[in-house]
Amino acid sequence: MTSLRNRIAGFMILAIATVIVLASLVAMQMMQRPLPETAIIPVARQIAWNVRFAQADPQAAADAGIAFADAPAAGLPQDRSTQRWSRVLARQGMDLPLAVSADPAGTTLRISVDLGDRWAVLPLPDLRPPRGGWRIFGAWMALIVAGATVVSLIAATRITGPLRILESAVDRIGRDGVLVPIPETGLPETQATARALNHLSARLKSAMESRMRLVAAAGHDLRTPMTRMRLRAEFVEDDEERGKWLADLAELDAIADSAIRLVRDQVAQGDTxxxxxxxxxxxxxxxxxxxxxxxxxxxxxxxxxxxxxxxxxxxxxxxxxxxxxxxxxxxxxxxxxxxxxxxxxxxxxxxxxxxxxxxxxxxxxxxxxxxxxxxxxxxxxxxxxxxxxxxxxxxxxxxxxxxxxxxxxxxxxxx
CATH class of the missing domain: 3.30.565.10 (Histidine kinase-like ATPase, C-terminal domain)
Structure with missing residues (x-):
C-alpha cells in the first residue's frame, strides 16, 4: 500500500469501520439485556401470580392452561437461570423450590415450581442474548468493510485522478523529450490537469525549437565570416603564423559543424x-x-x-x-x-x-x-x-x- 490512492482508500476504510464498530458495540451493550423493571420483574410477578392461582384452585389453573406434573419438566438443566429466578421470585414473596430447563435445542425455556404434591410447569421467556451473536456481528462488520472498501476505492480514484495523469504523462514522454498530447476528457479536475500539461508541453516544445533554430542559425552564420578569414589567412606571409590562423579557423569550423549536427539530429530523426x-x-x-x-x-x-x-x-x-x-x-x-x-x-x-x-x-x-x-x-x-x-x-x-x-x-x- 505505497500509492497515494491506496493510502487514501485505506484511511477511509479504517475510519468508516472504526465508527461502525464503536456504534455497533454501544448499541449491543445497550440492547444486550432488557432493564429489570421492564422485563424480568413483570415476568416474575406473572409467574408468582400463576403459582398462587395453581395453589388456590388447581382445577381452574389447569383449565386456564397451567400444566402440572409429578416431576420437573424434562430437558437440559439451567443451573444459573434456576438460581437467578429463585432470587427474583423470592423478592416477590414466592419462596418455593423451582427448576429451569431447556429443550435439547436450547431454544425453549420452562420453569417448574414445586407445589408440594405436584409441580407447576410454566413457559419462561428467553431473555438471553441471541445465539451466534458474535458470528452475526462478524458478518455485519464484513459487510460494512466490503461496502466501505468499494466506496473508498471509488472516492480515492476520483481524488487521485490528476496525479495518475501526471504519472501517465511522464511515462508517455517521447524520445524527443516532448510530452505526448493527453486527451482532455473525464472529470473536471482531470480535464484541467490534462489541459495544463498539454499547454506546458506546447510551450516546452516551442522553447526547444526556438533554441535549436538559434543554435543552428548561429552555426550557419559563422560559416561566412570564417570563410573570409580563411581567405585572408592564406595571404599571411609568415608560414608559422598562417598555420596558427588556419588551425584556429579549423577548430571554429568543427565547433560550428558539430553544433549544427547536434540540432539537426535532435530535430530531424531518421527512419528507424x-x-x-x-x-x-x-x-x-x-x-x-x-x-x-x-x-x-x-x-x-x-x-x-x-x-x-x-x-x-x-x-x-x-x-x-x-x-x-x-x-x-x-x-x-x-x-x-x-x-x-x-x-x-x-x-x-x-x-x-x-x-x-x-x-x-x-x-x-x-x-x-x-x-x-x-x-x-x-x-x-x-x-x-x-x-x-x-x-x-x-x-x-x-x-x-x-x-x-x-x-x-x-x-x-x-x-
Missing part, C-alpha cells in the same frame, strides 16, 4: 529500422582503425536493435573516438543482457572524477581545460552520442575502472 548492432560496431571499428585510432574489437554477439543506422553509427563512432583519443586505446565488446544489448567501450586513460561524471555529456565539456588545445574535437561528441542513443530508447552509463581507465556502457533494447 532493424539493424545488426554487431556488424555496425565492427564497421565503425574497422573505419577508425584505418584512420589511425587504436581500437581493439572483442566478442561481438549477433544482436539486432531498432534505430536510425546513420545516427547510431555516428553515436558509436563518437564514443570510440572519445575512448581512443582521451584513453589512449579503446576496447569494444557486445553482449546480451536479458532483453537488452550491452555495448562496452573501455579505455586506459585517467578516467573522469566522480563529481564530474554526469557533466561529461554536457556540450563543450572538458575534464581538463588545459588539454583543450592538445586534443582535437569540439567537445560535442559525447552530447551527440547520448542524444542519439536516448532517442533510440537506450542509455549511456559511465564508470571508472581500477586502477585507471573508463568504461562506457551503452544499453539498447533488442528487437
Amino acid at each position: 529500422q532493424d539493424l545488426r548492432l554487431d556488424r555496425l560496431v565492427a564497421d565503425v571499428a574497422q573505419e577508425l582503425d584505418a584512420q589511425g585510432y587504436a581500437v581493439a574489437v572483442g566478442p561481438l554477439a549477433p544482436l539486432t536493435v531498432a534505430a536510425d543506422p546513420l545516427s547510431l553509427k555516428r553515436a558509436v563512432r563518437n564514443l570510440l573516438i572519445n575512448a581512443a583519443t582521451h584513453g589512449k586505446a579503446a576496447r569494444v565488446a557486445l553482449s546480451r543482457n536479458a532483453d537488452r544489448a550491452a555495448l562496452l567501450i573501455e579505455d586506459e586513460g585517467p578516467g573522469i572524477p566522480e563529481p564530474l561524471m554526469e557533466r561529461a555529456f554536457e556540450p563543450f565539456f572538458r575534464v581538463d581545460e588545459a588539454r583543450r588545445k592538445a586534443l582535437p574535437g569540439a567537445g560535442l561528441g559525447m552530447a551527440i552520442a547520448r542524444q542519439i542513443i536516448e532517442q533510440s530508447g537506450g542509455q549511456v552509463l559511465l564508470e571508472n575502472l581500477r586502477p585507471h581507465g573508463l568504461r562506457q556502457r551503452v544499453v539498447l533494447p533488442l528487437r
Whole structure:
C-alpha cells in the first residue's frame, strides 16, 4: 500500500469501520439485556401470580392452561437461570423450590415450581442474548468493510485522478523529450490537469525549437565570416603564423559543424529500422582503425536493435573516438543482457572524477581545460552520442575502472 490512492482508500476504510464498530458495540451493550423493571420483574410477578392461582384452585389453573406434573419438566438443566429466578421470585414473596430447563435445542425455556404434591410447569421467556451473536456481528462488520472498501476505492480514484495523469504523462514522454498530447476528457479536475500539461508541453516544445533554430542559425552564420578569414589567412606571409590562423579557423569550423549536427539530429530523426548492432560496431571499428585510432574489437554477439543506422553509427563512432583519443586505446565488446544489448567501450586513460561524471555529456565539456588545445574535437561528441542513443530508447552509463581507465556502457533494447 505505497500509492497515494491506496493510502487514501485505506484511511477511509479504517475510519468508516472504526465508527461502525464503536456504534455497533454501544448499541449491543445497550440492547444486550432488557432493564429489570421492564422485563424480568413483570415476568416474575406473572409467574408468582400463576403459582398462587395453581395453589388456590388447581382445577381452574389447569383449565386456564397451567400444566402440572409429578416431576420437573424434562430437558437440559439451567443451573444459573434456576438460581437467578429463585432470587427474583423470592423478592416477590414466592419462596418455593423451582427448576429451569431447556429443550435439547436450547431454544425453549420452562420453569417448574414445586407445589408440594405436584409441580407447576410454566413457559419462561428467553431473555438471553441471541445465539451466534458474535458470528452475526462478524458478518455485519464484513459487510460494512466490503461496502466501505468499494466506496473508498471509488472516492480515492476520483481524488487521485490528476496525479495518475501526471504519472501517465511522464511515462508517455517521447524520445524527443516532448510530452505526448493527453486527451482532455473525464472529470473536471482531470480535464484541467490534462489541459495544463498539454499547454506546458506546447510551450516546452516551442522553447526547444526556438533554441535549436538559434543554435543552428548561429552555426550557419559563422560559416561566412570564417570563410573570409580563411581567405585572408592564406595571404599571411609568415608560414608559422598562417598555420596558427588556419588551425584556429579549423577548430571554429568543427565547433560550428558539430553544433549544427547536434540540432539537426535532435530535430530531424531518421527512419528507424532493424539493424545488426554487431556488424555496425565492427564497421565503425574497422573505419577508425584505418584512420589511425587504436581500437581493439572483442566478442561481438549477433544482436539486432531498432534505430536510425546513420545516427547510431555516428553515436558509436563518437564514443570510440572519445575512448581512443582521451584513453589512449579503446576496447569494444557486445553482449546480451536479458532483453537488452550491452555495448562496452573501455579505455586506459585517467578516467573522469566522480563529481564530474554526469557533466561529461554536457556540450563543450572538458575534464581538463588545459588539454583543450592538445586534443582535437569540439567537445560535442559525447552530447551527440547520448542524444542519439536516448532517442533510440537506450542509455549511456559511465564508470571508472581500477586502477585507471573508463568504461562506457551503452544499453539498447533488442528487437
